[in-house]
Amino acid sequence: MAEVLAGQHCSVKICKQLDFLPFTCDGCGQIFCLDHRSKDAHSCSMVLVDKTLPDYEGPKSYPCSMPDCKGRELMEVICPHCQLNFCLSHRHQVEHDCEKLNRGPPPVSKTAEHVKQILEAKQNQPPKARKGRGPKSSKTAAKVALMKLKMKACGDKGLPETEKVYFNVALPLDGPVRHKAMFFSKTWSIGRIIDNIATLCDLRNDNNTAALKKLRLFDGDSGRLLLTSECVDSFLNKEELFSGSTVILEYVNEGIDVIDNTDVYR
Structure with a gap:
């Protein structure tokens, strides 16, 4: 009478246990016993495989508009005056020599002008004679x-x-x-x-x-x-x-x- 074999051996070389209810790994496709059925337990060869992702077609970063500057930022840094994009180092008007920068003297407020007139008037007054305390x-x-x-x-x-x-x-x-x-x-x-x-x-x-x-x-x-x-x-x-x-x-x-x-x- 012919001998009937049932079960399959574990694919882990140091194990080779004959398992009557073997497990098939959905990663590498090999047969494993109960103790080695997880991918970590049998060091599944498919776990570390680099799965290629589709290339990202959008902008990866935003280049600085300043000539000779290679700086890039992950987000846009738009100058509110000239509407150009710059890196953080050149984001201020003075730093990127903004064409909209007002290079004239800053406007003087009426309060500052009034204070200036008072100080000039005091400087032109003759010094007061010293008075003793009462x-x-x-x-x-x-x-x-x-x-x-x-x-x-x-x-x-x-x-x-x-x-x-x-x-x-x-x-x-x-x-x-x-x-x-x-x-x-x-x-x-x-x-x-x-x-x-x-x-x-x-x-x-x-x-x-x-x-x-x-x-x-x-x-x-x-x-x-x-x-x-x-x-x-x-x-x-x-x-x-x-x-x-x-x-x-x-x-x-x-x-x-x-x-x-x-x-x-x-």
């Missing part, structure tokens, strides 16, 4: 400064506290030190205060000689000369000076009774 604001500023001055002021330590008046002394511009906190007696004259400052700060003092320039003291706010013969207490009573005020010591020629620009001493 007694009220000067007194307030002096009170604020007084607290700081008391912590670092120098002077005659023998003076009773009730006699002391504190000044922020702006020293001559040609010296190494610009400011010094100092205290003096209310009963002293301005001339004596000048001598005391010169001694403590080691300044040249030719006030008693026929020198061309003399040391003089000025109000730090208004720049007005403080007469050497007057007593400090008189300025305090008239509220022309306050304890905590700034005074300016400077070498000046005879006849100078005001310092025009006190800002340089601040």
